[in-house]
Amino acid sequence: MLKYLLITLAGFLGSYHCIGMCGFIPPLIKHRSWLIGNILYNAGRIFSYMFLGFLAGYAGMFFHKIEFQLFQKGLAFFLGIGMIIFGLQITGNIKEKGIPGLDIIFETIASILSKFREHPFFLGMFNGFLPCPLVYAFLLQAMFESNPLKGMLVMFSFGLGTVPAMLLSSKLFQILSPKLRKRLASLSGVIVILLGVWVLLRAFGIGHHH
Numbered sequence: 087m088l089k090y091l092l093i094t095l096a097g098f099l100g101s102y103h104c105i106g107m108c109g110f111i112p113p114l115i116k117h118r119s120w121l122i123g124n125i126l127y128n129a130g131r132i133f134s135y136m137f138l139g140f141l142a143g144y145a146g147m148f149f150h151k152i153e154f155q156l157f158q159k160g161l162a163f164f165l166g167i168g169m170i171i172f173g174l175q176i177t178g179n180i181k182e183k184g185i186p187g188l189d190i191i192f193e194t195i196a197s198i199l200s201k202f203r204e205h206p207f208f209l210g211m212f213n214g215f216l217p218c219p220l221v222y223a224f225l226l227q228a229m230f231e232s233n234p235l236k237g238m239l240v241m242f243s244f245g246l247g248t249v250p251a252m253l254l255s256s257k258l259f260q261i262l263s264p265k266l267r268k269r270l271a272s273l274s275g276v277i278v279i280l281l282g283v284w285v286l287l288r289a290f291g292i293g294h295h296h
Contacts, residue, residue: 089281090243093224096277097247100220111213112252116203123206124253130210131252132245135221136238138214142228143237149229162285165226169282172223177275178268220244223278230285 117123202208214221224244228237 090239092277092281093227093240093243094247096224096281097220097244098250099247099273099277100275101248101251111209114203114209115206117206127206127210127213128245128249128252130207130212131214131248132210132242133207134211134214135241135245138221138225139228139237139239139241140234141237142225143231143234143240146229146232146237147234149232159290162230165230166282166284166286168226169223169285170279172219172226173275173278173282175219175275177272177279214245220278223282227281227285 112124112127115123115127117126202212221244224240228240231237231240
């Protein structure tokens with residue numbers, strides 16, 4: 087339970103990342119009720135996260151069934167290193183390399199999503215599939231769970247943590263200074279790094295009992 091609470095906390099602290107990458111989507115929402123529209127939008131995001139978590143957990147289950155213990159340890163090592171790298175990106179210690187043409191891709195996505203502005207749930211669903219280091223980090227954690235349902239729970243916990251900031255982004259980020267937002271995001275990255283270290287320890291059989 088503590089692990090899922092930490093994941094929710096990491097999602098909350100790293101929410102600025104969501105605003106930075108997906109902040110152009112909520113203003114597209116066209117609904118008679120601002121609150122209901124935004125709730126539907128966030129529900130759509132979490133639905134996509136849970137779907138991806140299910141797939142990641144299922145993939146992890148497949149790898150877990152393979153009898154080669156060395157392969158399993160190698161996979162856990164890879165996942166742990168991946169989470170640490172994503173965590174370092176979130177804290178700003180490693181620069182995220184820009185992808186050529188990414189701006190054009192996002193403009194195209196925005197154009198497509200604008201057609202769904204009256205259906206905020208679907209806006210959220212599409213949002214959930216946009217590239218994001220924080221999402222990738224917890225998908226790796228979901229894969230390590232080696233269980234589709236637990237993978238869904240990991241991504242549900244993460245998505246739940248991002249809701250407050252996405253729901254109240256305009257007001258919340260007027261209150262918080264850029265310096266404080268950066269510190270909160272860094273703390274989120276630290277949590278991701280710690281989870282990555284935990285995965286590495288389990289890869290070497292430390293702190294894991296059958």
